[in-house]
Amino acid sequence: MKQLQEKLDFLLKKYSVGRKAIIKNENCVNIDGKDIPLLSHRSERRFVELKNVAHNGTLKGISVMRSANIAVKGSDLSRMLYRELDLCQWILEDPIVSVFAVNNGPTMNVIAHTQGGLVCTVELSATLSQGQKPIDKHEIISQRGIACDKVVDTQIMQNSIYLYGETTQAYTDVDFELYGLEIPEIAVVRQAFAVAKNGNDAELIEADHRLERLVALAEASLVSGQKEVL
Amino acid sequence: MKPLKIAMMSMTHGHTRKYYQTLKENPKLEWIAVSTANDTVKQVFLDSVTGIPCYDSDEAMLDAHPEIEAVVLASENKDHLRQMKLCAERGIHILSMKVPSFDMEEYDEMIRLVEKNDVICQIELELHYNPVVVRMKELLASGAVGKIQSFNATNITLSPVWAFPWQGDPEKSYGRVEKIAEGDHRFRGGALCDHPHIFDMICEITDSDFDTIYAEVAPNIRPDIQVEDMLSVVGKMKNGVIFSLDPSWSKMEERLPVPGPGWEVFPKRMEVNITVNGEKGSLLTDCFGPNVYHNGLPNDRYTVQYTYFDEWIGLVDEFVDNIRNHKLPKINLARHKKTIAAMNAVYESIATGKVVKL
Known part of the structure; x- marks a missing residue:
C-alpha cells in the first residue's frame, strides 16, 4: 500500500487536489477522515472503453453481457461476484434486479437480469494455483456488433512485451504517470484520486450498499435454488 | 510553479487533436490561444474546443497575446521554419511536430535560431512517453x-x-x-x-x-x-x-x-x-x-x-520542465x-x- 499511497500523493500534488486521501486497502480509501468504498474496476481503462463503446453509438441494441473470472485458489467468490455484477450494471448503465446462482466447490455461475431487460452471465472460479495471474473476459453482445476486452481467437490476455530469454516473461504497462504499478493497482490509485478530485463519495457508497444486497441475493439463491429478486 | 502560457499554431497536423485534453487539463499549462491555417481546420477546431481564442494568422495571435511563452507548431512540415523564426525571435519556446524539416540547410538554420535566441525547442516524438x-x-x-x-x-x-x-x-x-x-x-x-x-x-x-x-x-x-x-x-x-x-x-x-x-x-x-x-x-x-x-x-x-x-501527458510535462528549468530537451x-x-x-x-x- 505504501507504493500506491506514494503514487496517489504524486497525483494529488500534480493536479492540486486539496482533499486528504489515504488508501486503506484495495477496497477502501479514507477521504478527509471518512471511509469511502473503492470500486476500482471502474477505473480500469478497458472497462471505461467498453462502457464508452456500449453508449457512444458503436453498439446498438445490446442484448447480453457475459463475464468470466478465474482467480487463484482461496479467493473470495463473493467479492469476485461483487466486482462482476458491478461491472455489468455499470458498463450497461442498467441496474441488476434479479439473480440466479449455482455453485460447486470454488466455482459459481450466475445469471442476472437488469431493470431494462438485459441478461448478464457471470462465471466464477477460484481454481488457479498460487502465483498464476487471474484470467478474465468481458463481452457485450448487441444487435449491431460485439465488444470484448480480449482479441478474437485468443483465450487469455495478450501482453505488450514478451521476453524469451533463459526464462519466458511477459509485461504489460498501461499508465505513464503510474509506471511500475500493476493494472489492478493502477485502478485503485486512479479511483482513489478520482474520488478525492470529484467528490463522488455518495455515489460509491450507494453503489456499494446495492452490490452488497445483490451478493446477498445470490447467496440466497444458492440456498433456495430459485431466482431471487431485489 | 506558475502555469506555462501556451498556444498552438496552424492546427493542420494530424496530432493536433491529441493536445486538446492535455492543454485543457494539465495544471502546469494555461492554454491562451490558437491560430488556424485555413477555414477547414478552423471549423474543426471550433467544433471540438470552446473558450479558446482562435486567430486567422500566427502573427495576429502573437501580437494579441504577448504573454504567450510557448507554442505547439501543429503545422505542415513546410511551415516549420517560418513559424520557428516567428517564435524564436520573440523568445517563445517551441514544441515542434515530429519532422522539423527534411532540408538540412533549413535544419541548421533552425538550430542557429534556437541557440541565438536561447529558447527551448523540443521535438514531438511521443513514443518515448509510452509506458x-x-x-x-x-x-x-x-x-x-x-x-x-x-x-x-x-x-x-x-x-x-x-x-x-x-x-x-x-x-x-x-x-x-x-x-x-x-x-x-x-x-x-x-x-x-x-x-x-x-x-x-x-x-x-x-x-x-x-x-x-x-x-x-x-x-x-x-x-x-x-x-x-x-x-x-x-x-x-x-x-x-x-x-x-x-x-x-x-x-x-x-x-x-x-x-x-x-x-x-x-x-x-x-x-x-x-x-x-x-x-x-x-x-x-x-x-x-x-x-x-x-x-x-x-x-x-x-x-x-x-x-x-496517453503519450502526450508525459511529453508535455517534460516540455514544461525543460522550459521552467532551462534544460536541453532529450529530443532536441x-x-x-x-x-x-x-x-x-x-x-x-x-x-x-x-x-x-x-
Whole structure:
C-alpha cells in the first residue's frame, strides 16, 4: 500500500487536489477522515472503453453481457461476484434486479437480469494455483456488433512485451504517470484520486450498499435454488 | 510553479487533436490561444474546443497575446521554419511536430535560431512517453537479451492524406517536389515522412548510429496518391546491429475528411511493434496493445478501440520542465538531425537503388 499511497500523493500534488486521501486497502480509501468504498474496476481503462463503446453509438441494441473470472485458489467468490455484477450494471448503465446462482466447490455461475431487460452471465472460479495471474473476459453482445476486452481467437490476455530469454516473461504497462504499478493497482490509485478530485463519495457508497444486497441475493439463491429478486 | 502560457499554431497536423485534453487539463499549462491555417481546420477546431481564442494568422495571435511563452507548431512540415523564426525571435519556446524539416540547410538554420535566441525547442516524438517503451528500454538496459544483434520494427498506420491533405502534397510534406526515383511517377513525402519514430528509437536502443541503409519502395496500395505509401528498409548500425524497418501506410482506411469512428478498414489503425534479438534471447514488443475490440457501428468492422495510451501527458510535462528549468530537451534538434539524415538516406537509396553509407 505504501507504493500506491506514494503514487496517489504524486497525483494529488500534480493536479492540486486539496482533499486528504489515504488508501486503506484495495477496497477502501479514507477521504478527509471518512471511509469511502473503492470500486476500482471502474477505473480500469478497458472497462471505461467498453462502457464508452456500449453508449457512444458503436453498439446498438445490446442484448447480453457475459463475464468470466478465474482467480487463484482461496479467493473470495463473493467479492469476485461483487466486482462482476458491478461491472455489468455499470458498463450497461442498467441496474441488476434479479439473480440466479449455482455453485460447486470454488466455482459459481450466475445469471442476472437488469431493470431494462438485459441478461448478464457471470462465471466464477477460484481454481488457479498460487502465483498464476487471474484470467478474465468481458463481452457485450448487441444487435449491431460485439465488444470484448480480449482479441478474437485468443483465450487469455495478450501482453505488450514478451521476453524469451533463459526464462519466458511477459509485461504489460498501461499508465505513464503510474509506471511500475500493476493494472489492478493502477485502478485503485486512479479511483482513489478520482474520488478525492470529484467528490463522488455518495455515489460509491450507494453503489456499494446495492452490490452488497445483490451478493446477498445470490447467496440466497444458492440456498433456495430459485431466482431471487431485489 | 506558475502555469506555462501556451498556444498552438496552424492546427493542420494530424496530432493536433491529441493536445486538446492535455492543454485543457494539465495544471502546469494555461492554454491562451490558437491560430488556424485555413477555414477547414478552423471549423474543426471550433467544433471540438470552446473558450479558446482562435486567430486567422500566427502573427495576429502573437501580437494579441504577448504573454504567450510557448507554442505547439501543429503545422505542415513546410511551415516549420517560418513559424520557428516567428517564435524564436520573440523568445517563445517551441514544441515542434515530429519532422522539423527534411532540408538540412533549413535544419541548421533552425538550430542557429534556437541557440541565438536561447529558447527551448523540443521535438514531438511521443513514443518515448509510452509506458510499454519505458519497460522495453528497462529490460534491454538490464541485459535481458544480452548483446543486441538485430532490431526489427514496424511503424505502420493508415494514411492520413484524406483528412490531412498536406501529407500527400510533396512540397508541403517533404519540403520540395522530388521524384522518388527516375521513371517513377511518385514523389518523396509520403509514409516515410510520417514515421520517424523507429529511426530515432533504434539509435537509443542500440546506442549506435546508422552505418548503411538500403531501401526499396513497393507499388502503392493507394495508386491515386502522389507520394509513396509502402516501403521497406534494411541495413546495419555502426556497432554491427542489423535492422529491418517498415514505416509504411499499410493499414487501409476509409477516406474521411475528419478522423472519427469507422476510419479503419484494417482493424488496427496504428502499430509500432519492435523485436529485439540478442545473444541471450528475444524481446517482442507491441507498443500499442493490448486493447478493447468491437465490430460495431458505423461499418460493422472488427476494430481495435485504443485503450491505454496517453503519450502526450508525459511529453508535455517534460516540455514544461525543460522550459521552467532551462534544460536541453532529450529530443532536441541536434539529436533529431541524425534521424532525419537517415530518413533522407532511405529516399536516396530508393532513388539510386544502392546502399547508402552514412
